[in-house]
Amino acid sequence: MRKKKVVPAIGPIASAAGVFLVVLLALGCALLAVLGVKSGELAGASAAPLIPLGVFAAGVPLLLVWLRVIGWRGDAGILGAVILLSGLGLTVQFRMGSFARGLESLQSLAPFAVGLAAFAAGATLTRKGKGAWTQPMGWVAYLAALGVLGAVMALGRGYRGGLYLAGNISPTEVVKPLLVFFLAMYLGRNAEAFSETRAGIPLPSFPALAGLVALWCVPMGLTVYQRDLGMVALLNAILLVMLFAVGRRMGYLALGLAALAAAGYGVQYLPSHVQVRFDVWLNPFEDPTGKGWQILHGLAAMYSGGWWGAGLGGGVPQAVPIVTSDFIYAALAEEVGLVGCALLLAAYAVLFSRGFRAAGAAATPFERLLCVGLTASLATQTLLNVAGVTKALPMTGITLPFISHGGTSLITSMLTAGLICGLSDNGSGD
Numbered sequence: 001m002r003k004k005k006v007v008p009a010i011g012p013i014a015s016a017a018g019v020f021l022v023v024l025l026a027l028g029c030a031l032l033a034v035l036g037v038k039s040g041e042l043a044g045a046s047a048a049p050l051i052p053l054g055v056f057a058a059g060v061p062l063l064l065v066w067l068r069v070i071g072w073r074g075d076a077g078i079l080g081a082v083i084l085l086s087g088l089g090l091t092v093q094f095r096m097g098s099f100a101r102g103l104e105s106l107q108s109l110a111p112f113a114v115g116l117a118a119f120a121a122g123a124t125l126t127r128k129g130k131g132a133w134t135q136p137m138g139w140v141a142y143l144a145a146l147g148v149l150g151a152v153m154a155l156g157r158g159y160r161g162g163l164y165l166a167g168n169i170s171p172t173e174v175v176k177p178l179l180v181f182f183l184a185m186y187l188g189r190n191a192e193a194f195s196e197t198r199a200g201i202p203l204p205s206f207p208a209l210a211g212l213v214a215l216w217c218v219p220m221g222l223t224v225y226q227r228d229l230g231m232v233a234l235l236n237a238i239l240l241v242m243l244f245a246v247g248r249r250m251g252y253l254a255l256g257l258a259a260l261a262a263a264g265y266g267v268q269y270l271p272s273h274v275q276v277r278f279d280v281w282l283n284p285f286e287d288p289t290g291k292g293w294q295i296l297h298g299l300a301a302m303y304s305g306g307w308w309g310a311g312l313g314g315g316v317p318q319a320v321p322i323v324t325s326d327f328i329y330a331a332l333a334e335e336v337g338l339v340g341c342a343l344l345l346a347a348y349a350v351l352f353s354r355g356f357r358a359a360g361a362a363a364t365p366f367e368r369l370l371c372v373g374l375t376a377s378l379a380t381q382t383l384l385n386v387a388g389v390t391k392a393l394p395m396t397g398i399t400l401p402f403i404s405h406g407g408t409s410l411i412t413s414m415l416t417a418g419l420i421c422g423l424s425d426n427g428s429g430d
Contacts, residue, residue: 051109052090052091052093052094052109055090055109055112055113056087056090056112059112059113059116060083060087060116062116063083063116063119063120066120066124067079067120067123070123070124070127071127071128072123072127072128072421072422072425073128073425074123074127074358074421074422074423074424074425074426075354075357075358075421075424075425077350077351077354078351078354078355078358078417078420078421078424079421080350081347081348081350081351081354082119082351082402082414082417082421084347085344085347085348085351085401085402085403086112086115086116086402086410086414088344088347088402088403089112089402089403089404089410090112091312092328092331092332092403093324095312095313095317095331095335096317096318096323096324096328096331098324110407111407111408111410111411112410114407114411115410115411115413115414115415116414118411118412118414118415118418119414119415119417119418119421120418121415121418122414122415122416122417122418122419122420122421122422123418123419123421123422123425124422125418125419125422126367126370126419126422126423127422127425128425128426129363129367129425129426131362131364131366131367131370131419131422131423132363132364132366132367134181134370135184135185135188135366136185137181137185138181138182138184138185138186139182139185141177141178141179141181141182141185142178142179142181142182142215142219144178145174145175145178145179145182145219146218146219146222148171148172148174148175148178149172149175149219149222149223149226150222151171152170152171152172152226153222153225153226170408170409171408172223172226172228172231173408173409173411173412174408174412175219175223175231175235176231176234176235176238176377176412176416177374177377177412177415177416177419179219179235179238180238180242180370180373180374180377181370182215183238183239183242183369183373184242184366184367184369184370184373185366186211186212186215187212187242187243187246187369188246188364188365188366188369190204190205190208190211190212191246191247191365193205193207193208193209194208194209194243194246194247195246195247195248195249196247197247197249197251201251202243202247202249202251202252202255216239219235220232220235220236223235228397229396230384230396230397230398231398233384233396234377234380234381234384234396234398236256236259237256237376237380238373238376238377238380240252240253240255240256241372241373241376241380242369242372242373242376245359245368245369245372246369276291277394277395277396278394279291280292280295280394280395281295281391281393281394281395284296284299284391293321294320294321294322294326294327295391295395297319297320297321297330298320298327298330298389299330299390299391301315301316301317301319301320301330301331301333301334302330302333302334302389302390304334305333305334305335305336305337305338306337306338307337307338307339308336308337308338308339308340309333309334309335309336309337309339309340310334310335310337311335312335312336313335314335315331315334315335316334317330317331317334317335324404325399325404326385326388326389326395326397326398326399326404327389328399328400328403328404329341329385329386329389329390329400329403330389332344332403345386348379348382348401351378351417352375352378352379352382354424355371355374355375355378355379355420355424356371356372356375358371358375358420358423358424358426359371359372359375359423361424361426362423362426363426367423367426370419370423371420371423371424374416374419374420374423375420377416378401378413378416378417378420381398381399381400381401381413382400382401384396384398385398385399385400385404386400401413402414402417
């Protein structure tokens with residue numbers, strides 16, 4: 001009788017263990033370098049500034065152990081990119097002074113710890129090609145998204161042109177993965193209808209199209225009411241990518257460009273704070289000490305960074321308003337330069353390319369669309385943030401995944417990445 005070959009459960013993790021150790025060492029050195037730069041400003045000897053390093057050093061191995069326990073055998077490149085980016089996020093937050101309050105830093109670190117747990121939960125939920133069992137949850141996810149938007153609309157308070165709950169919490173971040181689940185379910189069940197074309201123009205059946213429009217207009221209306229047009233742009237970009245993934249018809253992308261042009265024309269009818277963002281984008285020098293203050297300081301910081309940057313701790317990122325969230329990329333560009341930012345974007349590119357590759361290897365249409373939508377969510381979010389800071393697009397208030405300071409955003413990004421990581425394990429090696 002032929003003995004069955006036993007494949008180690010750790011699979012890709014073992015082959016990438018050296019990569020993870022190098023990442024851990026590099027980020028540890030980065031944190032210690034910042035600590036050395038800032039040591040002159042610390043009031044006496046204190047272990048508090050080392051808390052972020054300790055949390056990262058303990059959390060990452062625990063995550064790897066958990067993935068070994070559940071037998072995950074997906075794409076190690078996705079996992080490595082997420083670990084690298086989240087560790088860089090901790091380093092940047094440390095540099096911005098987010099952990100300078102001693103033991104109170106534990107509260108600032110809570111989102112990272114919860115995010116690691118969310119990543120593990122997401123990977124567990126969709127691993128080994130079992131993501132298809134979540135397809136019936138599409139309607140539950142849709143109703144949950146409406147519930148979150150309704151709660152914010154009813155209980156939220158205005159701040160910086162948007163609505164937030166107490167403590168400036170923005171639970172609408174979780175709406176992104178919830179609506180991706182819904183779209184993956186709906187489009188997967190109507191894939192044939194949305195693949196129909198006439199003369200190269202997408203022409204889905206009327207019931208399928210009418211149903212999608214009616215259902216999609218409800219969350220979009222609630223989001224517009226909350227004046228979160230950055231989220232509207234992000235969600236509709238995800239919709240277009242997922243429609244393209246269903247039928248692979250270029251007509252959907254053409255319709256998206258037409259809708260973008262119409263939206264540009266309709267800016268004049270939008271609320272005043274949105275018009276201000278477009279005015280600042282087109283001509284920030286018109287009001288350099290007022291409305292254009294933030295974008296001009298961000299551009300100045302990036303310009304001063306040059307090719308190699310001023311070094312960690314060598315810049316003056318605090319000169320840029322709201323630098324820890326919307327404009328964190330400008331602070332990075334000042335201290336690590338163009339080369340450092342290129343390497344950062346390369347890490348994002350690895351994550352997104354491997355996410356789309358995992359979608360192509362998915363076992364079912366639902367899993368393929370889910371992986372496409374989740375990857376498109378992170379990719380579009382990154383594009384909108386970097387393009388806004390560099391003045392390629394108007395600012396949308398969208399944060400930079402894994403890097404920007406913000407608890408809800410970090411947790412949601414980690415959950416999304418965990419789901420992608422789980423979907424990359426399609427169970428074909430079992």
